[in-house]
Amino acid sequence: MNIQEFQTKLFEAAAASGFSDVELYYENKEVFGCQVFHGEIDQYEIAEDGGVSFRGKINNKMVYAYTEKIDEASIPFLLESAKENTSIMNDEDVEDIFSGSEQYVERNFFSEELNMVTIPEKIQFIKDVEREILAADSRITATDYCMIKTESVTRNLVNTKGLTLSDQMNYLYLMVEVIAKDGEDIKSAFSFQVTKNFQALDAKEIATKAADEVLSQIGSRNIASKDYPILLRNDAAASLFSVFSSNFSAENTQAGISLLKDKLGAKIAAKKISIVDDPFLEDGLASRTFDSEGFASQKLTLVESGVLSSLLHNQKTAKKDQTETTGHAHKDSYKTAVKVGPSNLYIKPSEISFEELLASMDEGVFITNLSGLHSGTNQVSGDFSVAANGFYVKDGKVQFPVNLMTIAGNFYQMLHDVEEIGADLTFPLSPVGAPSVLVKSLSVTVE
Secondary structure (H helix, E strand, O other): OOHHHHHHHHHHHHHHOOOOEEEEEEEEEEEEEEEEEOOEEEEEEEEEEEEEEEEEEEOOEEEEEEEOOOOOOHHHHHHHHHHHHHHHOOOOOOOOOOOOOOOOOOOOEOOHHHHOOOHHHHHHHHHHHHHHHHHHOOOEEEEEEEEEEEEEEEEEEEEOOOOEEEEEEEEEEEEEEEEEEEOOEEEEEEEEEEEOOHHHOOHHHHHHHHHHHHHOOOOOEOOOOEEEEEEEOHHHHHHHHHHHHHHHEHHHHHOOOOOOOOOOOOEOOOOOOOEEEOOOOOOOOOOOOEOOOOOEOOOEEEEEOOEEOOOEOOHHHHHHOOOOOOOOEEOOOOOOOOEEOOOOEEEOOOOOOHHHHHHOOOEEEEEEEEEOOOOOEOOOOOEEEEEEEEEEEEOOEEEEEEEEEEEEEEHHHHHHOEEEEOOOOEOOOOOEEEOOEEEEEEEEEEO
């Protein structure tokens, strides 16, 4: 049974069972992954995951159910499961099926060229990357992992109010962790790349970047533990921003777990900071033309020159705040209920190069990597204390790598203390991105 036949029979059965408004959300994901070790395939994955979720209104309650099977037997299963869920729904949890926006932006996030790349080509490429890494320097002993992965996602949303939407996207990413040893000094470094353009990838270029990253950490030293000006490299800044990005969700402000509650129109960051959510980025990992309720996607500015101008809303949160949805209804998969989530959320870059940011530092610390982000952060208060790798900077130049550090501060205060924003926006395997960020000071403790 194809999805169109399934939808028609499901809607007919739902109407006969007492549902007034119903919706079918279909999602299918195709994944290929390959990890190599010393020239041989270490892990290999070909997977297809998909299914449908049913959302319908009965007795003035919106209920959910899902199934992986698209067949005749799944129709009564979905309807009965949905009815059983009415007992756990609160009276205030009233949602609506959306009839559609007036206009939808047309975008194509699916690369036919990437889709045509064969599995042997992908495997050979990741083997080439590993070979180039191991040949780059005698101090490089191994890769902890060296992986290539492609994903393709198709979404359809149809409801009884006449809305029919679909979109498709795909992308490829590479992840490499390299290990180097010089005497007793052992270091590791992570490198990544996300693209839709396989033909533009260069194995030697990727290997050189990964090798340079790990070798630059050899010979690390201690520095005095104190407050320093901090330059967060783009990927480190994005990782930290990602942890606290949910605080811009109206779900969290309404639940009282975001300090941005009642802050619309208030200055929450330095004037140099603007935060944007753009669902139309060509290479974005969460690009889309409609959200999980069928609302037309739109570019949204959340912070304009330091002032909070909007939160992320779906229909439910917008109704509570007596405003309009911003098109940020989100489902983690077809198995989950509608929540609030970003598309491609990022700190808006400037035109200042990374080299200019670095040159502006009299003394400070350049951070290249953060770890322990979830255990070392408090999303409610904004406090963080996380492990970091990086370099000591003096007179605008990197002097030497620093032994493992802990940097600590408060996310909300850090937003106010941002002195400059770089031009090098990146999204480190996440829909949340940032350019490099120069911060007035954070506490640095060298362990």
